[in-house]
Amino acid sequence: MMRQEITSMNAVYSNMRRGDWARWTLLAIGVIATAGCFSPAAQFELNMIAVHKRELESEATFSTQYQLQPIAEILEASFGTPDNPVLPPVPGIEDVLDLEKIKMAAGPYGSDENGKQRGLYRQHCVHCHGITGDGAGPTAAFLNPYPRDYRPGKFKFKSTASGQEPTHQDLNRIIRDGAAGTAMPSFKLLDSDEIEALTHYVKYLSIRGQTELYLIEAEFGELLPAVVKPASERNAEEQEYVESLTEEELEEEKAEFLEEVAFFESRENIVEEVVGPIVEKWMNAGDEVTEIAEKPEMEMKESIAKGRELFFSAKTGCAGCHGESALGDGQTAEADFYDDWTRFYYDPNDPSTLEGYLALGALEPRKLRPRNLRQGVFRGGRRPIDIFWRIRNGIEGAKMPAAPPIVTDEEIWHLVDFVRYGLPYDALSENEPHQPENVRVRN
Amino acid sequence: MALLLVCTTFPLIWVGGLVTTKKAGMAVPDWPNTYGYNLFLYPISEWIAGPFDLFVEHGHRLLGSVVGMVAIALVIVVALCDKRRWMLILSIIALIAVIAQGILGGARVIQDEVLLARIHGCFGPAFFGLTVALAVFTSRRWGAIQPSQVEGSGSLQLLAVMTASLAYVQLLIGSFLRHVPAGGNHGDFRIAVVFHVFLAFLVMAHVVALTTTAWRNHPRAIAVRWWSLAASLIVIVQIGLGVAAWTFKYGWPTFLPGGDLIPSFVINAESVAQAGVVTAHVATGSLIVGVTVAIALYSFRYYSASPASLASQIADKSTLQGVTI
Numbered sequence: 001m002m003r004q005e006i007t008s009m010n011a012v013y014s015n016m017r018r019g020d021w022a023r024w025t026l027l028a029i030g031v032i033a034t035a036g037c038f039s040p041a042a043q044f045e046l047n048m049i050a051v052h053k054r055e056l057e058s059e060a061t062f063s064t065q066y067q068l069q070p071i072a073e074i075l076e077a078s079f080g081t082p083d084n085p086v087l088p089p090v091p092g093i094e095d096v097l098d099l100e101k102i103k104m105a106a107g108p109y110g111s112d113e114n115g116k117q118r119g120l121y122r123q124h125c126v127h128c129h130g131i132t133g134d135g136a137g138p139t140a141a142f143l144n145p146y147p148r149d150y151r152p153g154k155f156k157f158k159s160t161a162s163g164q165e166p167t168h169q170d171l172n173r174i175i176r177d178g179a180a181g182t183a184m185p186s187f188k189l190l191d192s193d194e195i196e197a198l199t200h201y202v203k204y205l206s207i208r209g210q211t212e213l214y215l216i217e218a219e220f221g222e223l224l225p226a227v228v229k230p231a232s233e234r235n236a237e238e239q240e241y242v243e244s245l246t247e248e249e250l251e252e253e254k255a256e257f258l259e260e261v262a263f264f265e266s267r268e269n270i271v272e273e274v275v276g277p278i279v280e281k282w283m284n285a286g287d288e289v290t291e292i293a294e295k296p297e298m299e300m301k302e303s304i305a306k307g308r309e310l311f312f313s314a315k316t317g318c319a320g321c322h323g324e325s326a327l328g329d330g331q332t333a334e335a336d337f338y339d340d341w342t343r344f345y346y347d348p349n350d351p352s353t354l355e356g357y358l359a360l361g362a363l364e365p366r367k368l369r370p371r372n373l374r375q376g377v378f379r380g381g382r383r384p385i386d387i388f389w390r391i392r393n394g395i396e397g398a399k400m401p402a403a404p405p406i407v408t409d410e411e412i413w414h415l416v417d418f419v420r421y422g423l424p425y426d427a428l429s430e431n432e433p434h435q436p437e438n439v440r441v442r443n
Numbered sequence: 444m445a446l447l448l449v450c451t452t453f454p455l456i457w458v459g460g461l462v463t464t465k466k467a468g469m470a471v472p473d474w475p476n477t478y479g480y481n482l483f484l485y486p487i488s489e490w491i492a493g494p495f496d497l498f499v500e501h502g503h504r505l506l507g508s509v510v511g512m513v514a515i516a517l518v519i520v521v522a523l524c525d526k527r528r529w530m531l532i533l534s535i536i537a538l539i540a541v542i543a544q545g546i547l548g549g550a551r552v553i554q555d556e557v558l559l560a561r562i563h564g565c566f567g568p569a570f571f572g573l574t575v576a577l578a579v580f581t582s583r584r585w586g587a588i589q590p591s592q593v594e595g596s597g598s599l600q601l602l603a604v605m606t607a608s609l610a611y612v613q614l615l616i617g618s619f620l621r622h623v624p625a626g627g628n629h630g631d632f633r634i635a636v637v638f639h640v641f642l643a644f645l646v647m648a649h650v651v652a653l654t655t656t657a658w659r660n661h662p663r664a665i666a667v668r669w670w671s672l673a674a675s676l677i678v679i680v681q682i683g684l685g686v687a688a689w690t691f692k693y694g695w696p697t698f699l700p701g702g703d704l705i706p707s708f709v710i711n712a713e714s715v716a717q718a719g720v721v722t723a724h725v726a727t728g729s730l731i732v733g734v735t736v737a738i739a740l741y742s743f744r745y746y747s748a749s750p751a752s753l754a755s756q757i758a759d760k761s762t763l764q765g766v767t768i
Contacts, residue, residue: 042625042626045626110470110555111496111497124713127623128693131625131626136628138623138624138631139632142697142698143697180706180709183694361628361629372703
């Protein structure tokens with residue numbers, strides 16, 4: 001009897017254990033399936049760093065309902081989502097952006113039976129440049145220099161002057177050739193239509209980012225939402241302002257506010273005031289390429305000598321940053337030697353606001369280093385014409401200024417020769433940390 | 444047969460690594476079929492002459508099914524030739540594991556889900572560790588070892604288990620660096636990199652300690668001694684491969700000195716060198732897990748934990764004769 005009981009208990013126990021196993025297995029499959037089903041689709045996040053900056057400037061917080069939400073909706077209606085991009089109905093936009101190519105670069109990656117690739121941006125770029133092209137992708141913090149943030153529409157290595165958009169060819173070239181000495185790879189092993197697709201996608205993200213910035217800084221960010229906010233959402237200044245208004249003034253301001261929001265949301269505003277002018281600049285970039293006088297016929301030795309003289313002259317001021325030795329160790333230890341992308345959120349004279357930006361995902365500010373010219377490495381390309389453009393136009397966003405107009409094209413050609421052939425090639429040289437000349441002399 | 448399983452699984456891990464490196468996971472959008480064809484009936488000409496990502500992905504599936512068949516054969520051979528019941532159970536577990544791994548790989552394709560790809564990628568090395576265990580259990584050496592008791596054997600065993608565990612944890616963290624989520628933030632990635640580098644040195648320290656302990660105090664544990672020496676060399680190679688993999692992908696690591704030595708280096712995306720080095724780093728990670736699992740098992744074989752188990756193993760020795768499969 002006793003033995004029977006034990007046997008049946010064992011059977012029950014072993015059944016239960018079998019049941020447990022089955023349950024655990026089902027649970028594990030369930031968890032995996034759930035994780036699979038509910039994995040969020042990629043989406044464009046709002047540029048909260050720009051929003052935060054605007055909030056600090058206006059001492060008011062954005063209203064979710066009347067500012068953040070409409071901006072997000074306008075952007076989605078105009079540009080779609082990372083998986084399904086669309087283009088805003090701006091006349092002539094097809095000359096700048098090819099939707100077919102953009103779709104080839106957008107979405108999750110994969111390929112068809114013929115090897116035609118899709119999702120190229122997520123396959124090759126997103127881990128550094130991020131979904132929105134903010135240059136703060138997962139790997140960004142470890143890269144030096146940081147990956148480019150496309151959203152302000154500023155690019156360093158281009159054939160146009162600072163303040164102008166780059167040409168399609170400029171972006172295509174940097175994708176194809178990469179940037180030596182940085183994490184930006186060369187994609188020359190990709191098919192040319194894949195490089196084309198990526199170029200269009202970078203332009204698409206840029207135009208989208210510029211639109212977003214304009215909406216945040218110049219339109220919705222200019223509004224004072226205190227009058228439409230519930231009292232609980234107002235800060236002290238906003239509350240004080242609202243209390244200073246009469247009932248009538250409040251209603252009037254409310255109506256005005258809502259009217260402005262309605263206008264900002266209108267197709268007329270978006271096409272004519274916001275996206276239209278941005279697209280136009282991209283459209284005209286090809287006409288803005290800096291023209292270059294032909295290189296003068298001259299003995300190389302003589303040209304280098306002239307270039308050397310210019311390099312150390314006050315007329316060009318090259319040695320001020322690149323140093324007397326051209327190792328990049330000039331007098332550049334100023335506090336604000338940061339690029340424009342960093343200076344957008346970081347003021348070296350007032351670092352108190354930095355924490356707030358870092359919490360929103362901004363990258364730690366990192367000081368610029370003038371190029372060590374003796375390494376013979378030019379990130380924007382080492383063709384004579386590339387170096388000419390760098391000297392003539394400067395490097396947008398970085399501290400390299402455009403050559404003053406009094407420096408002639410001929411003189412720039414001499415500088416190009418000096419930089420390319422007149423310096424001792426010294427691949428192993430290391431530029432010293434920036435410190436004032438007198439300190440180095442004293443030591 | 445178990446050795447054959449190890450020898451087919453290791454290339455499978457290489458090819459699997461290559462699938463992720465070349466982002467070929469979705470090169471074939473259906474599963475278990477390949478573009479509507481049964482896996483084994485997909486025209487060879489289209490497979491060989493097709494795009495490289497399709498070649499790699501379909502090849503991974505075919506090799507995976509070969510491993511599955513070897514696992515079935517192993518169960519049969521163990522059932523017929525090996526009298527150890529736990530060995531049969533272990534070989535069946537291996538078969539179930541390889542089937543589960545196949546389904547996981549299929550689910551990754553059907554759901555187009557990177558998380559599943561990561562789980563699939565992490566389960567692979569665990570399965571490889573299991574195949575190594577099967578090979579160790581069925582080896583001649585395993586049968587020939589006379590377990591004994593030596594003072595200090597416990598610390599060797601603990602060290603061996605710790606090393607194998609750390610090697611696997613290191614691999615899990617590595618998967619975070621490899622399957623970078625598109626929308627991930629740089630803070631999380633930074634933590635993963637710091638941990639990966641820290642653990643690399645921790646694994647290195649453990650392997651060196653293991654080798655030193657084995658060579659200093661355990662002259663009898665020949666397998667532990669030589670395998671730990673091999674593990675030390677592999678770990679050194681692996682650290683070099685890690686630095687190389689980062690350099691080929693993102694340039695010389697900014698946290699290491701010496702970047703100025705290669706200022707003109709241009710990363711070549713999708714190059715053979717990039718794919719080779721990155722995949723080699725992944726596969727060597729699995730190799731370290733496999734070798735350290737073997738060391739851990741041998742450390743327990745040489746030195747049984749208690750006299751009671753020693754007695755039972757001696758009693759059981761008769762059943763171990765001629766079980767090398």
